[in-house]
Amino acid sequence: MSGSWKITLPCTRAEAEAIDAIGELPFDAVLMTTEVVLDDAEAWRLDAYVEHRPDAALLAALADLAPSAAGTEPDIEQLGDEDWLTMSQAGLEPLHVGRFFVHTGDAEPPAGSRAFHIAAGRAFGTGHHETTSGCLAMLDTLASDGRSFANVADIGTGTGLLAFAAVALWPEAAVTATDIDPIAIDVTRDNAAANAIAVGDGAGAVALIVADGTLDDGIVARAPYDLVIANILAGPLVSMAPELAAIAAPNATILLAGLLETQRETVVAAYHECGCTLETVDRRGDWSVLRLTAGAERFVPSAPFDPKGRDGWALDL
Structure with missing residues (x-):
């Protein structure tokens, strides 16, 4: 080379x-x-x-x-x-969001914070983008408000940061982290080891699955989830609305991110059709993080899921 x-x-x-x-x-x-x-x-x-x-x-x-x-x-x-990839991210400043302190290098965390070292690597999600930091803030707020969750799914986990945050906030929860990219799952496994996060099934651990959306038997077998997190992009959020709603427990909390504010109405409408209700919007610059509540009855899709809908990764909504 x-x-x-x-x-x-x-x-x-x-x-x-x-x-x-x-x-x-x-x-x-x-x-x-x-x-x-x-x-x-x-x-x-x-x-x-x-x-x-x-x-x-x-x-x-x-x-x-x-x-x-x-x-x-x-x-x-x-x-x-x-x-070269490490060099591209090594200059990122540490990020302090709520009780979380995220850094890519050597940094001294503030007293009382939960620090995560997310090495500059081959997957998206060091916490510095508004979508990821917004999800961290929303998770922190849920915990501060006394909310608790027992079964969490992080769809499109990237570096695993949001899954790790869920384990830190709710240590008795079982967390499932999935990504379509096998490299992202490898990165998440490495980051879990670096941050003393257990990998595996059961309470207090993160199960790692390579999957396109929820199209994996392991994801379905662990459903329903009382907290579903999806920090991806507007196109797949819309196309995946029925399957994300289908794995959510009745009245589950659903966090959606990766969408621009101009795309919010389209994304919300897709989930409204699946029985979900918008509760909160955290707007960060041109980006928005959404918190929704699933319907009182578990959603049952009317048609099989179509993975071809994933083609909208950069869909202009």
């Missing part, structure tokens, strides 16, 4: 949000967007980290993600043989 490479282009906040909402990339890279000038929607930056010398096709694909940078030559830097 000739070393790692970093490609940098200017972009706008709108472009950065669109980039953050991309699911599976058509090329092998890790993308990071950063606000360069505080509260300036035009002054953002796109950094792409790759393990090979960027070719014309890759540069063109990156340019398509930041059309405002048309005519600007990208800054291309060879990084050497370092762990």
Whole structure:
């Protein structure tokens, strides 16, 4: 290997949000967007980290993600043989949300906090994006309000952070963490070990399952869940509404994230059709985190689930 490479282009906040909402990339890279000038929607930056010398096709694909940078030559830097993904996230500041303290490197947690070390790695979810930090805050609020849960599902777990938070808040709960990406489940297993989180079945442990949505016998066998968390994107949240509602217990709490505020009505409508009621919205910038309550009777879908609906990872709603 000739070393790692970093490609940098200017972009706008709108472009950065669109980039953050991309699911599976058509090329092998890790993308990071950063606000360069505080509260300036035009002054953002796109950094792409790759393990090979960027070719014309890759540069063109990156340019398509930041059309405002048309005519600007990208800054291309060879990084050497370092762990390029770790470098892309190593500079993230620690995050303090409620009782949780999330860091990617060496940091001293505040007294009384529950610290999680989420290493810069190959999966989304260090807690720094508004959707993940919003879910942490909402989970913290539920616990502060005296709510308790015995059976939790974290659909699209990424790094496992939200599943770990559920175990920390409700140590007697059984938690199931799933992701469509096997790499994410490997990362979650590593992060669990680093944070002294038990992996396995039963109370106080996280069961790890590679699955497309809820399409796995292990997920269904553990249902119904009294807390369902899904921090993904608006497109799959809509297409997966019947199956997420189907694994929820009557009156279960459902947390949904990964959607823009402009997409909220469409997402809420999909879950309303499945008997769910919107309770709370936590808006963070252009993103929203939703807390819903499942119907008083367990939802029974009227048709088989269609995994083709997952194609909407970057659906413009």
